[in-house]
Amino acid sequence: MDVSLIISNLTNPTLLFFILGIVAVFIKSDLEIPPQISKFVSLYLLFSIGFKGGMELAHSGLTAEVSTTLGIAVALAIAVPLYSFFILRSRLDTANAGALAATYGSVSAVTFITASSFLADKGIPFGGHMVAAMALMESPAIIIGVILIRMFSEDNIPQHHSLKHVVREGFSNGSVLMILGSLIIGIVSDEKQAEGIKPFTSDIFKGFLALFLLDMGIVAARRIKAFGSTGGFLTAFGLLMPPVNAVLAILVAHALGVSNGNAFLLAILASSASYIAVPAALRLAVPQADPGLYIPMALAVTFPFNIVVGIPMYYYLVELLCKGAL
Template sequence: MIDVVVLFFLFGLLAGAARSELKLPAALYETLSVFLLLAIGLKGGEGLAKQAVLPLLPQLGSVILLGVAQTLIAYSLLRAVGRFDRANAASTAAHYGSVSVATFAVALNWLATRAIPFESQAAVFLAVMEIPAILVGIVLARGINRHTNWRRLAHETFLGKGVTLLLGSMAIGWLAGPDGLAPIKGVFYELFKGALALFLLEMGLIVSRHFGTLRQHGLFLVGFGIAMPLLSALLGLTTGIALGLSPGGVTLLVVLAASASYIAVPAAMRLAVPEANPALSLAASLGITFPFNLLVGIPLYHRLAVHFAGDSA
């Protein structure tokens, strides 16, 4: 049975493909994005309040290396097989080395609906994996030279809206702890699934707008948009098992590895690599990879996690 939030995504996709007049207010989409980031961060911070942070440092280092490796692999494939120019290959690779908050939110809901436990530091993985791919992508596109505006780049990367909301809400959840968060759980926890459903409705409408770009650039983007997340999923699976995560935790790390950014990275790439064509990277990451992960990837990744990391029961 398909999860109800995924049905909202399919509804938006079909409505957009049929050129329906359905459209959510831009302010609502922005509000839902902020809400989901805050809710995920608070949950992660609450979990961190229950455990020591220092032992997590090796895990954080491992997931950072995972994001860097994915970016380099994607860049090599785009250059060698797709014959992308340097700027577009670097920009698109950064999308696939980073992560999708929406895909992660759906995976959280998928696990919660089935009462499958997972490690609380998964939300921290989400925050730290967003940044390295951006830096690597810019270096691949530009190289390091005396004209690099590191101050502006660092501000855009580390103080972007998504990273700020995640880190800030995680800090609040960590400092407040379970008891301190109790008065607001009715808003940020119990309304999470409804907000996610509305967000995915709008995502379906957005994805439908990128079908034209996919038709223009042939089968390569379609193939890459499916093959790259599968390859990244294997890297995430290997990393999760090596870190000793539970099947639920491995599933979330695999989902993060297999996802592709379409919010933070496009904003950073517009600033740092303006000559790259955002339609190419968004058509692949949002038009192919995002629906693939929602409809096929998440259940597949969990089956792999259970098979290789042990029975989740």
């Protein structure tokens, strides 16, 4: 791998703020972002990326590549939790295996946003429909996870939490609703009118991303301390499964003629794990599952790995494959 690519990613200000958050916890600093500000910043990021994606999707229209990419995204959201479940079930009970499978089949919006910023810095084009791909991957993974738990569990899952309820919870979750709503608004908005909010949707985006990653660094460092007693299997899964999922996404995208930027973002989506939408849905649908497993794995193991190592690694693999070296 090109060393300059690694150095470029490690010296990115947004990543450095993430590392600062981790350092703050380990030196026992009182640095923290107030919860309400953190929530506002996360909603802003989802709003901005959704709105800009909608505008881009309105320009590009429903082309063959758009349809292919969205189809790959949904297929990955179904396939990843399926094979993840059977790997995890070898060491975990059914409820926790299903919850973790849903977590890894779903996506991290913050990882996607960071990867989008990475591409923008390099001047590599990608489609606005990738925001739609991200939104589409949230709910299928949750539904597959719940179905697997009900199929293989020896315990009775509360029947009042129907699949209809799970789907509604998945789509009504604040983060999912914001990204979908902003995407739709971006599609239908008048282009000239949209120019009026461009300073808010674009110009201050990276500053808010840096602030949010600072907060994520603090939260991840705190979570990883609690996660340390669970053993090596889950840690290994949280570090090895993302590259496996990313390579699968890249190979499929390349075989179907998806462009480099979109293939890279598909890899990011396939390799990330949800710590917002999935926990919100699973806390009601599968109360037997332990949030002390699936939240720290996504937030304290996989998320830092993807931000620091995964983004340059997957980008390198996309470039390598397109040069015919694989």
